[in-house]
Amino acid sequence: MxxxxxxxxxxxxxxxxxxxxxxxxxxxxxxxxxxxxxxxxxxxxxxxxxxxxxxxxxxxxxxxxxxxxxxxxxxxxxxxxxxxxxxxVGRVTLEQEPTADGFLAAAELAAQIHGKAVDGPSGFPPARVKELAGRIELDLEPLVEALERLHEDAPLGVVHGDFVPKNLVTDGTRWTAVDWPLTYLAPHLSDLYTLIRDAVALGYDRGPIVARYVEVSGTDPFLVDRQLLVGGACFCLLALTFVLAEGVRTIPGSSEWIPPLLAELADLLEQLS
CATH class of the missing domain: 3.30.200.20 (Phosphorylase Kinase; domain 1)
Structure with missing residues (x-):
C-alpha cells in the first residue's frame, strides 16, 4: 500500500x-x-x-x-x-555494486560538484569547528588552524555532506548523487574523503581515485592532500556531533560508531599538527 x-x-x-x-x-x-x-x-x-x-x-x-x-x-x-x-535516476548504487570503475566515476562526480563556482559565505568556517568541538569537549585547535589556512588557499565549493556509496546511483550510463539535505559550502574535500574511505575499506587503492579527481578538477595535488585531511577531520567531527545529538535516537546501533570515529579524528589531527 x-x-x-x-x-x-x-x-x-x-x-x-x-x-x-x-x-x-x-x-x-x-x-x-x-x-x-x-x-x-x-x-x-x-x-x-x-x-x-x-x-x-x-x-x-x-x-x-x-x-x-x-x-x-x-x-x-x-x-x-x-x-x-x-x-x-537508477536502480543500482555503488554500495550494491562497488566496482573500481564505479569509484573512479564517483571521483569525477565529486570533482564536478565541488568545482562549481559559488559565492559564500562558508558553511564551515573555523568558528563552526570551535562550536562543535565545545559540544563534545575536544581540543581541535590543529583543525581550526588548518581550516583557517585552507579558507585562504582554496576556493569554496559545494560539499554534498553524505557522499557515500549508498547515495551514488547509476542507470548503467550516468552516475548521480542523491540525498542532498546536508549540503553546504566549504573549501575542504570531505566528499572525496568519505568516498576514498569506503573504497579502501573494500580493498581498493586510494591512489587512482585521488588521481582521477586531480585530473578532472585540475587542482594542485598537494592542495588536494590538505583538503582531504581537513575534510576528513570535518567529516568525523560532524559525524560525532550528529550521533550524539540525533543518531542515538534515530539510527539503531549508531552509538557503536563513536569510538572508531574518535580514533579516526585523532589520527587526522595528528597528521594536521
Whole structure:
C-alpha cells in the first residue's frame, strides 16, 4: 500500500498510472529520520522521501544549490513539509555494486560538484569547528588552524555532506548523487574523503581515485592532500556531533560508531599538527 504522506497527484501524473492502487510501492530505506520509497507503474517510476530532523532540509538544498548550479542530482518534482518526490535516476548504487570503475566515476562526480563556482559565505568556517568541538569537549585547535589556512588557499565549493556509496546511483550510463539535505559550502574535500574511505575499506587503492579527481578538477595535488585531511577531520567531527545529538535516537546501533570515529579524528589531527 502506498503510504498516505506521499502526494497522490504527483505519483499518478509521472507514472501515468490509472489509479494509486495500480502503483507498485517499494520501501528502499527507513530510518528514524527518513523514509524512502520507489513508486512504479510499468516502466515509469518516481522516488518519494519523507525526512525529519537533519533530513528535512532537502528542498532548501535543492533551491539554494542543486537547481541554480545544475548539480548532478535527481530532478525535484515536488517538495513541501519535509516530503519530496524526485525523478528515479537508477536502480543500482555503488554500495550494491562497488566496482573500481564505479569509484573512479564517483571521483569525477565529486570533482564536478565541488568545482562549481559559488559565492559564500562558508558553511564551515573555523568558528563552526570551535562550536562543535565545545559540544563534545575536544581540543581541535590543529583543525581550526588548518581550516583557517585552507579558507585562504582554496576556493569554496559545494560539499554534498553524505557522499557515500549508498547515495551514488547509476542507470548503467550516468552516475548521480542523491540525498542532498546536508549540503553546504566549504573549501575542504570531505566528499572525496568519505568516498576514498569506503573504497579502501573494500580493498581498493586510494591512489587512482585521488588521481582521477586531480585530473578532472585540475587542482594542485598537494592542495588536494590538505583538503582531504581537513575534510576528513570535518567529516568525523560532524559525524560525532550528529550521533550524539540525533543518531542515538534515530539510527539503531549508531552509538557503536563513536569510538572508531574518535580514533579516526585523532589520527587526522595528528597528521594536521
Amino acid at each position: 502506498v503510504p498516505g504522506w506521499i502526494p497522490r497527484d504527483v505519483v499518478l501524473d509521472v507514472t501515468a498510472a490509472p489509479e494509486l492502487e495500480a502503483v507498485h510501492p517499494e520501501l528502499l530505506r527507513q530510518w528514524g529520520s527518513s523514509e524512502v520509497w520507489r513508486l512504479s507503474y510499468g516502466l515509469r517510476s518516481v522516488i518519494a522521501k519523507r525526512g525529519t530532523d537533519a533530513q528535512a532540509g532537502e528542498v532548501a538544498a535543492y533551491q539554494r544549490y542543486v537547481v541554480p548550479l545544475g548539480l548532478p542530482a535527481p530532478e525535484l518534482l515536488y517538495g513541501a513539509d519535509g516530503v519530496i518526490v524526485m525523478a528515479d
